[in-house]
Amino acid sequence: MSALSLLLHFTTTHRFLLVPLGLVVLFAAAWVLRLDLRGRGRLVLLYGVLLVLNVFAGPRLNAWFLHRYGIWAEALVTHQEGTYRRYNKHPVLRCWVLLRRPGAGSAQSSFDTDDFNLYPAPPDGYQYPAPGQPFTVRYVPGAEANFVILGDDPASAFVRQQQCTGALQQLSQAARQYQFDSADGGFRAEYRAQLTQYLRRRCGNPGLDEHYAHELRRLARPPAAR
Incomplete structure (x- = not known):
């Protein structure tokens, strides 16, 4: 294998x-x-x-x-360097990675940002872990050079950060709609739903979390009381 x-x-x-x-x-x-x-x-x-x-x-x-067919492992990008290549007008980076293999210690590997080694394939473009950000992979023992980054593993800090970023983008859109026309019941309901979804993710940003929790409490009150 x-x-x-x-x-x-x-x-x-x-x-x-x-x-x-x-x-x-x-x-x-x-x-x-x-x-x-x-x-x-x-x-x-x-x-x-x-x-x-x-x-x-x-x-x-x-x-x-x-x-x-691969097995699960933890990984970390230690550093990045340029490759003098470009893909879709973006510079291609080489990312050096440490894999913590189950019961076998750590191994060094790497990938380039045009390898498209994420699973499942993201619908909105490929985003890769930043240096120092833990993530999870699957690889075949004895072939550590070849691994795939798991884009749907809830245990991955990288996945949680991506999910929080997506939730925040949707929340910002709902907030702009509500601010444009706060009398629209649909906009208000969408804003409340996105606030609830974002706060349930517990993204670990105390300032934003407190602000959006206050917003959700405010929206829960009758319109005349606000």
Whole structure:
């Protein structure tokens, strides 16, 4: 299983390098097998289809594989460094990670911010743990270079922070609607619901928590009493 994990890691993290490398291998295979022009065309077509699938679906397949067959571990980004690459106009960073393996001590690993190694795939873009922020992963023992960050683990400080950020964004939107038209019953009900949901998450921000708890108490009073 570790060999398969390392193979998936290579094909996903070097998916663009496989374009020129694969062409060299294809021409060498065609020469060794003495394929005619039609045979070479079929070989190139097959490789092209596999290459496109790997570019777009490889990271997700790797993440699913690790989530399905990997074991759980705690992790921490110790530091980041630049890679001189960009993806969607954003600099790609290399994140150095410590994995606390169950019963096997710590191991060093790394990932790049264009590896897309989160599971499940986030709908609103990939956000990665900051240095010093604990998170949880799954990996196959013996292949610690390949791991997936768990984006739905309630035990992960990274996941809790992401959930709190999302809840705060929804709360801010509801607050703006209510402030624009406080007489609208729908806006008032939505604001109360978002306040309740945010406070239930216990995000650990005393100032905000106190402010929003006061807001919720205020909204619970009849409109004439406010």
